[in-house]
């Protein structure tokens with residue numbers, strides 16, 4: 001009997017091994033190549049100078065309560081008008097929400113839904129005390145070492161100016177798009193975008209405009225960041241995570257600290273935070289993170305490739321491995337981060353309240369209600385109340401098999417023939433969410449080349465763009481105008 005059972009086990013293991021090996025070896029890359037195209041010839045020194053001037057204008061979004069940098073936006077608008085005379089002459093420009101810009105390049109075929117290229121003109125402030133850590137001052141727009149330096153060179157004045165450079169170039173070349181092209185540049189993306197992108201979206205909705213797709217900031221071309229893959233990877237984000245900030249308030253009876261209860265308000269809030277950290281929301285591998293890994297698997301070293309090629313059997317192992325690193329954990333989970341805590345005023349006084357702020361980034365497919373329910377069940381303490389300070393649900397997941405995606409992917413292959421293209425998930429937020437209801441697809445991708453040390457430049461110190469990369473980005477948008485223009 002035992003002999004038979006062992007034999008059966010051996011047969012099962014051998015069969016599983018055979019299936020897994022087969023699935024691993026047959027998982028080979030699907031390689032599509034494009035005919036070589038002539039890329040736009042850009043006057044790079046002039047384009048670089050225009051970006052440098054834009055960086056010098058302090059269009060800072062500090063906080064929701066701070067006044068809008070109105071005069072800076074006026075200066076930036078004036079710079080745009082002066083820098084791009086063909087756009088000023090040929091495209092319709094609308095100023096919306098006070099300082100955001102919407103350009104319309106009318107196409108000849110009204111049956112084609114417009115495509116919208118996006119960027120935002122505002123930038124985050126420079127953190128106090130870090131100014132002197134910059135190699136060149138953050139609003140200098142200094143051109144040095146083959147780069148333009150300063151706030152906005154990665155996030156996101158480069159998109160605005162590269163789109164404008166490309167359009168000016170194509171207007172000079174006489175491009176007459178069949179499809180209408182819209183360019184939307186928000187002025188408050190860094191503080192939610194309600195008055196900029198939100199108002200532009202309302203404006204378009206009122207006119208019954210339906211878009212084919214939008215392309216906004218988001219993911220980039222990763223170089224040497226994905227372990228085991230040497231080729232650069234262009235990730236087209238199909239979705240962005242949601243955002244939720246909860247305030248927890250613990251209450252207790254006040255009094256003298258010489259007669260304390262078992263738990264003070266401070267103790268209760270501390271326990272609530274520890275409970276949340278120890279009971280994170282469950283991890284699971286869903287689209288678009290799953291699509292990204294499945295697309296990249298054929299390029300990965302064997303152990304990883306084998307695991308991803310055999311998700312039917314090994315999904316739990318894969319998910320638990322992904323959950324181990326900070327970056328991949330954020331792709332498979334709604335994350336929990338306690339960020340502010342306060343309570344108490346004096347060492348010998350029992351505080352009657354203590355507060356904590358906890359920020360969540362919600363995975364597509366989940367929502368604010370689910371997270372709040374999880375928090376309530378986890379804390380499970382009537383003395384700790386939970387209020388929503390701010391929140392927006394995750395975006396939907398756009399299509400990776402649509403004509404719209406194909407246009408973007410083809411353009412990437414033409415300008416960056418060496419890269420691997422895969423769908424991706426944006427972990428931060430963008431203006432794209434405002435256009436969800438009026439576009440078939442919302443994509444988030446700018447062909448910025450990012451190495452391991454570049455991630456910290458965004459919203460951080462030494463933000464800069466390499467001038468050679470800036471040329472490629474202009475060429476990308478220029479080619480995209482031809483490809484999507486029809």
Ligand SMILES: [Zn+2]
Nearest residue numbers: 155156189217
């Ligand atoms: Zn941005």
